[in-house]
Amino acid sequence: xxxxxxxxxPLPGIFYRRPSPDMPEFVQAGESVKxxxxxxxxxxxxxxxxxxAEADGVVDQFAVSDEELVxxxxxxxxxxx
Numbered sequence: 001x002x003x004x005x006x007x008x009x010p011l012p013g014i015f016y017r018r019p020s021p022d023m024p025e026f027v028q029a030g031e032s033v034k035x036x037x038x039x040x041x042x043x044x045x046x047x048x049x050x051x052x053a054e055a056d057g058v059v060d061q062f063a064v065s066d067e068e069l070v071x072x073x074x075x076x077x078x079x080x081x
Contacts, residue, residue: 005055006063007077009070013044015051017066025066029059039077042070057081 009015017025017040027039033053040051057079064070 002080004060005057005079005081006075007039007051007054007079009042009051009072009074009076011042011044011049012070012072013042013049015064015066015068015070015076016041016043016048017062027059029061032056032058033079051076053079055079055081 019026019041027033027037033039034056035053037053038050039053039059041048042051043049060078060080062077063075070076
């Protein structure tokens with residue numbers, strides 16, 4: 001059986017699924033990612049922090065929407081390993 005793991009927000013801010021409004025999303029549900037791949041950004045006071053996959057896997061689902069306010073410790077994405 002596949003193991004699921006969560007990618008957690010390290011800090012509070014606004015979660016973005018794309019690098020800029022006119023660019024495609026970093027990754028979509030069902031896509032494979034490698035450890036270190038950027039899956040989103042967190043904006044805190046006009047500073048952007050990359051959120052990276054912590055392991056190889058397949059994106060199962062996003063727990064938050066694009067441009068949603070998130071808290072530190074909140075689940076962002078579920079990966080299937």
